[in-house]
Amino acid sequence: MNMDNHFSFSQSSLQSYLNCRHQFFLRYIQRLNWPSSLLDPWNPAEIERQAGIRFHRLAQNFFLGVPEEVIRTHAVNDDDSRMDVWVSNLINAFKSHIGSEASPEMTMTGKIGPFSATAKFDLLVIKAHEIHIYDWKTSRHAPKAGWLRRRVQTQLYPLLALRAYQQKTGNTVIPQINFTYWEASFPANPIIFSIGENDLRQSEEYLIDLMTEITHQPTDNFYKTTHQDRCAYCLYRTYCHRQLTDANNLELEQDMRFTDFELPDISAGK
Numbered sequence: 001m002n003m004d005n006h007f008s009f010s011q012s013s014l015q016s017y018l019n020c021r022h023q024f025f026l027r028y029i030q031r032l033n034w035p036s037s038l039l040d041p042w043n044p045a046e047i048e049r050q051a052g053i054r055f056h057r058l059a060q061n062f063f064l065g066v067p068e069e070v071i072r073t074h075a076v077n078d079d080d081s082r083m084d085v086w087v088s089n090l091i092n093a094f095k096s097h098i099g100s101e102a103s104p105e106m107t108m109t110g111k112i113g114p115f116s117a118t119a120k121f122d123l124l125v126i127k128a129h130e131i132h133i134y135d136w137k138t139s140r141h142a143p144k145a146g147w148l149r150r151r152v153q154t155q156l157y158p159l160l161a162l163r164a165y166q167q168k169t170g171n172t173v174i175p176q177i178n179f180t181y182w183e184a185s186f187p188a189n190p191i192i193f194s195i196g197e198n199d200l201r202q203s204e205e206y207l208i209d210l211m212t213e214i215t216h217q218p219t220d221n222f223y224k225t226t227h228q229d230r231c232a233y234c235l236y237r238t239y240c241h242r243q244l245t246d247a248n249n250l251e252l253e254q255d256m257r258f259t260d261f262e263l264p265d266i267s268a269g270k
């Protein structure tokens, strides 16, 4: 497969390939927009996705220093009645994190072997000998730690956070790395992974193998998934003539969600 020379892998694109090679092909090689959300705005998965995007936007603005009252007002007036609670939980849990060490929605691009990869951290905190990665989630049910540990995001983000740390501090010694998945509905139960040198090495090997496989696939190998339950959550299903079916698999729904969305700044009145 001839990939664009400037292509940079992300956790969304890699997870997309693992979920359905055809979805990866439509989204990242053919670069098609998805029509499903427009055709079906009441799809529960789409409603969840949009609420998640709005929460991330409020979180970003909170860490950028938009006054708490403004953030809370946006949350109270949100269409989704959960937003007020999510935002209150976030403010209560992370108020002390605001400061020069904390970078919200920070994008980092770096090399993984010969490949370029990009991460967009919900919040990255870099200290002298520590890295803290935070990822916000808005799940209806708390996810299982084992499932999160296996996700591409958990493999990729610590590697790119380490690149950001080395750039910022100049340190070559590997620091303490903690990766926290924080659920807005379950603030007392964050899932925290402590990432060591061995984990980093294994993740790097895994990701290089995966990226090598993708870049060497012939075009006709980007076939449609045989797991049709995944199609229920896929924004590309109208291209595949696969219709919406009843679905209630929250982990699968999160796997199928693209997270590389843009977040406008509410402080600018957008």
Ligand code: SF4
Residues within 6 Å of the ligand: 019, 020, 021, 022, 023, 026, 224, 225, 230, 231, 234, 235, 236, 237, 238, 239, 240, 242
């Ligand atoms: S609808 Fe199904 S087969 Fe088509 S791209 Fe999406 S997941 Fe793949």
